[in-house]
Amino acid sequence: MSLVRTLLQNGIYCCGTVKSDSGGFPEELRCPNLRRGETLQMQHDQVIATAWKDKKMVHVLSTNCSPLGDGPVVRRTRGGNFQGVMCPPPVAAYQKFMSGVDRCMQQRAKNPVGRPSKKYWKFFFNFIMEVSLINAFEVFNKTSSKTVQLKSRYDLLDFRIDVSNKLIGGFRGRKRGLSMQNTLDLPHNFVKLDRSKSTCKWCTKHGEKKRKETVNGCISCNKHLCSEQCFRAFHLDMHL
Incomplete structure (x- = not known):
């Protein structure tokens, strides 16, 4: 919250998601009992705090949006049908313009490379590998034609499988020799x-x-x- 105010004082407007337990975020918005499509907002000067229930609870801080003027967004239901859900302007603006770090975090959460480890260097190694794969996938999508992609919906998982197969190549592993002495x-x-x-x-x-x-x-x-x-x-x- 303090960062948002500091940016606003310097003439920089912002809009982004925050953790519900972040310092300065209103207590009333942290765990509200809302149904899907419902919104709860609080405003102090030009800073707007928003809690919106989609499939999960979404918390947003913004200084560049009006709190009024909810519009519909399309969501898929469990049965495979589509329905309209009301979405507040701060969340709509964030979803429209988000990129970079936010999308990278989403991609990392889908198919993580690493596993929990007590050794910090393993975490950094897995983090660098994940970010490198995501960056390579984004460059591939920007530069390659659709005819190169073998599937109609070529996602990050398909890209990672293809990269792994190319790196493995024809490697079969070394067979260990049998010990001459029976243990x-x-x-x-x-x-x-x-x-x-x-x-x-x-x-x-x-x-x-x-x-x-x-x-x-x-x-x-x-x-x-x-x-x-x-x-x-x-x-x-x-x-x-």
């Missing part, structure tokens, strides 16, 4: 395993909050175990 004949010993780190199976099973990765474990069970205590507890639990 079932080996004794249960706490040793350093001849492969990369992995999570401790005992700590993971019992919900340890701290992620523990280790190269140690039991060569016979072929399991990673971070300490001798985990080694003993794991084998007692398995009755070995």
Whole structure:
């Protein structure tokens, strides 16, 4: 809210969505009980706060629209039919002119690349990959003719699948050679395993909050175990 007022004082008008729990946003508009197409608005000077119920609740702050003059917009119902829904001017203006960051966030939410991770660099890597794919898709739509697109409605998911197939190419993966020694004949010993780190199976099973990765474990069970205590507890639990 303070940013909107500062922009207005400098002669810059704006219109955009906000989170309902943003500082300065009216309490009365945060969770109103509205039906689809209903609007609740509050105004202070030239700043208009709007809560509008579409499929979900939409919250908008604007300084460049009149609060009056709701118009119809077309929405699809569950049965596949279309119906008119009344829409306030601030929301209509936002939907008409929104682009850039807003559309990028919508596209990212549809088919996210990443998964929740405690490692920050994975989040940044997935974020950069998602934005790069979205930018490439927008450039593709602007520059390519419709004859290039194989489907009548070629969306971001189709584009990502095509990019993935091109990157994979004919790669089939390397087959691991079979070990000449049967691990079932080996004794249960706490040793350093001849492969990369992995999570401790005992700590993971019992919900340890701290992620523990280790190269140690039991060569016979072929399991990673971070300490001798985990080694003993794991084998007692398995009755070995």
